[in-house]
Amino acid sequence: MTTQRWLLVDDLDRSRDAAGQMAADLALLDATAADGTPRLRLYRWDPPALSLGRFQPDDDVDVDACTRLGVQVVRRPTGGRALLHGGDLTYAVTLPAGPAPNVDATYTYVAGALRAGLARLGVTAEIARHEGPAGAVCMATQQGADLRVGARKVCGSAQVQRGSAVLQHGSILLERLAFDETDLVAGGHDRAALHAATVTLAELGAPTDPRTVADAVVAGFASALDLDFTVVPTTLASTSRRG
């Protein structure tokens, strides 16, 4: 097996608003569609943001609560349901789609790398079972895209395929904020059930420092997928590079 070359965008210390983060992920997708080179980007959200799935109804959001708590609201290009960012580390992977793309195969491929990264933090995660259509809150249900520790979800992911490339991004839970999705999603949701369905690295006794976790994720991708990363700034990674 030949070592693959990927581009790595380390955006942990780069500030963007929520819309800017989604634009950066889409720029990564366009670049991979143009040149066929896979990319991995790692980033955080400050201020916190609630991201909605591509087709999630607007009225799932309690806009007043988001305003009061200083939470930005953004729509993802990917599927799934509402996810609160701020206490997480987010990854974005872009891959060439190939002539016969398969959603689950991509999830499984990336999950192997994420599991290897979490293992470096002492966390043994498994690919979540499929529970069928989700409710309004992403983390409250597990689907084939997700990673769990025991029965509790530690990482949720979603995809979009456009043209000849796939973007998969997802959220690794580092620690809980003072509020959660149940404070931000309209219609009333069960906070205890959400907490019972999820687990953070902090609760697992694993490192939560974003730099430490990011380094473990990068190392996990490199070892599990046999990759050689070239570190590039976002501006270059979002521009088609050939050769």
Next chain:
Amino acid sequence: MDYPEDLKYSSEHEWVAVDGTRARVGITDYAQDALGDVVFVSLPASGTAVTAGGTCAEVESTKSVSDIYAPVSGTIVDVNTALDDTPEQLNSDPYGSGWIFVVEMTDPGELDALLDAAGYRSLVEG
């Protein structure tokens, strides 16, 4: 995997059933299997002009969003609004009740660029 002989296929995994100058379009059995359980279909509006190879609908499955492309150019003259309530028909009956839209073709010659069943099978099975 099912590849009906009487249909044309695009390399983006749509099928086309031709009736005169009209083309009924859906996604293939391979595509529905690769997508997983479909939970939402964003349909084009009737009257929309489409260009072969252009995006004209989207499908969500298992937290994944995928574009659906127009295999031929023309105008959308009918859409399967039943998919609003039962998007899972794309999985259960991709060549029948899971059809997505009908195009009134402006250039039926574009059909010649599509694959036959054997060509499509070769694309997805290698």
